[in-house]
Amino acid sequence: MPELGDVEGFRRVASRFHGAVIERVDVLDAGSLRDVDPQHFTEAVCGGRIGPATRVGKWLLLPVAPVTVLFHFGMTGSLVALNDMERLEFHDRVVFVTDGGRLAFRDPRKLRGVYVADGDAQVREVMGVIGPDALDVSPQVLRDRLSPVRSSIKASLIDQKRIAGIGNFGADEILWRAHIRPHIAPSSLPDRQWQQLHRSLREVLSATARAGHTPRGPRWLTGARFREDFRCPICDASLERGTVAARSTVWCPICQPSANL
């Protein structure tokens, strides 16, 4: 699930803990703690006060001075606030017990996890090489960063080192709204399609960030993706499914023409 919008939702969950003090950390799965052992992690954050949560691409950063806790949610991770009544769930991996409630990193598949960094340099090191957040890129930056890709426009959109935050569903959604077929080479896009791509990107990402997840309503391709009839919400044509950039990909054969005329 976690793409930019989902992580933005998790950021809002975390922001409710701004100012809370971490009293204890329950590490239920040491493997979800990346590159740090439970003792070291616990010592680093216990007694610390939680600062304002921020998001960069698909990363969530939680300052606990003097360190920063980083979360990456892989495909199945989430961040949940638990009230005093609620019991832990089986897939809760790391639980922060604070004076303002409990915050749990939940992740059935354990593909990513929780990291800790000391200082900005280490934060950047943990996140690796990633491009600017997708919600911050101008039309010009978008074009400059994606156009060198020689495979497909979809591959360029989900490449985190070009721009950060777009995932598989988001890329399909953006390309569908821009009427661009995912297989098309960036080099073949005319000016007006780059403009349309940027508009669609803003539309999709701002809506997903506002919602805190990728909507699956009647006007969303992501909705149609899971609907029984599998039809385009714009033109009602039967959608097509295939593999692009090694990911499962859905597009409309009518709304997203295979060539630019």
Next chain:
DNA sequence: CGTGTTGTTCAGTT
């Protein structure tokens, strides 16, 4: 028991 999966990394190939 296969097949598929919203993310990333790495080994291997072009």
Next chain:
DNA sequence: TAACTGAACAACAC
């Protein structure tokens, strides 16, 4: 070299 592809990771649903 750089770009690209596909398997692997872990766990679960179907």
